[in-house]
Amino acid sequence: MKKQKRFSRVAVCLLLILVGLGAGVANASSTPPNLSLQITGPSSAQVYSPYQYTVTVTNIGGSTAYTSSVVVDLPETTTSPQKYVLGTVSGYPQTCQLANRKLVCQLGNVTHTGPNRTKSFSFTFAFPISTRSLQIKATASTVTTPETNSNNNFATIAPTPVYPNNQLTSATMSVSNCTGTTLSSFFECELFPSSQQHFTLSLNPDLTMSYEGQFIGNWDQYAGANRLHFVLFMGNGTAEFNGFARSNTCFEGITTFSTSTTYISPYRLCIQ
Incomplete structure (x- = not known):
């Protein structure tokens, strides 16, 4: 009889542990995603020369970020009424489309584990000579909201312009x-x-x-x-x-x- 009671107590304890583990798994799976974006490229760039820039998005959260995308804001002209990209963009993948002076790039689902936890793409851009300080800004988003931290969804890069020498005598x-x-x-x-x-x-x-x-x-x-x-x-x-x-x-x-x-x-x- 005593052995049966002991067994029952052990069984109850095991059941409680399993229930607790199950709750922990459920809580972990419901943790929101967290997209972290970085943009890399040269720290300086010779004017009118194309350089490669790479955008990398990593999900450091606890669940999948579904239907994720990145919008790359390119420098724009000050012309009126219509504005254009101030510079030359090329070499972007088919998952990106150029629209309204922006590159809109589809990433699909960014998982929180496995090979699809990090996704990246590259493009080339040539900065012209300008009196303005020019930069490229990239912003990631997902339909899975809210994220754990939306403050790491964007990044900018502003290479220092480099000019060739052209010494004149006449x-x-x-x-x-x-x-x-x-x-x-x-x-x-x-x-x-x-x-x-x-x-x-x-x-x-x-x-x-x-x-x-x-x-x-x-x-x-x-x-x-x-x-x-x-x-x-x-x-x-x-x-x-x-x-x-x-x-x-x-x-x-x-x-x-x-x-x-x-x-x-x-x-x-x-x-x-």
Whole structure:
């Protein structure tokens, strides 16, 4: 009789332990997912050169993140009324689509264990010369909400622009430009070829500038071999250009006018 009671007590204890374990498993399986995103790429990037960027998403939570996706916000132009990607994006997989200046990439289900716990994709991007600080931002999301921590769903990368050297002693320059109110890059002029004007300037050895044989201003590279600065004397005011080398033959930058605080003009100057 005593043995039977002991057995019954042991059985009850085992049952309670199993029930407790079952509850623990149930609680673990109901733990929300937690998508953690990282974006990697170069810390510096030469302008107009394509570099690879990789987005990696890992589920560090306790359950599957269903129908997950990543939106990559690319730099955008300041053109109006329509905006465009400020730069050149390429090399992205078929699971990504470019829409409204964003890469929208489908990841499917990101599990909390196994090989599908981490998913990644890569793309290439070339930054243009711009007066703005440009960055790429990636954000992950899932239909399984809420997540344990949504603060680790996004990341940004902003490579430092690198410009080639283009030391001048004198040159005849072909100039292209367009004019607007909020433009930050000649890349924006290239989107609208019909808006561009073209003319020729001479950079003389004595650091003067001439247009059609007449003195028009002064130029210098005091800030470095990858920079170009000049001032043009135009009627009652001046036009001042500050730019960077795009290559060993071309410079790009912005021209401002002393007679107007509204309009600016992106320039590209290339050695003939």
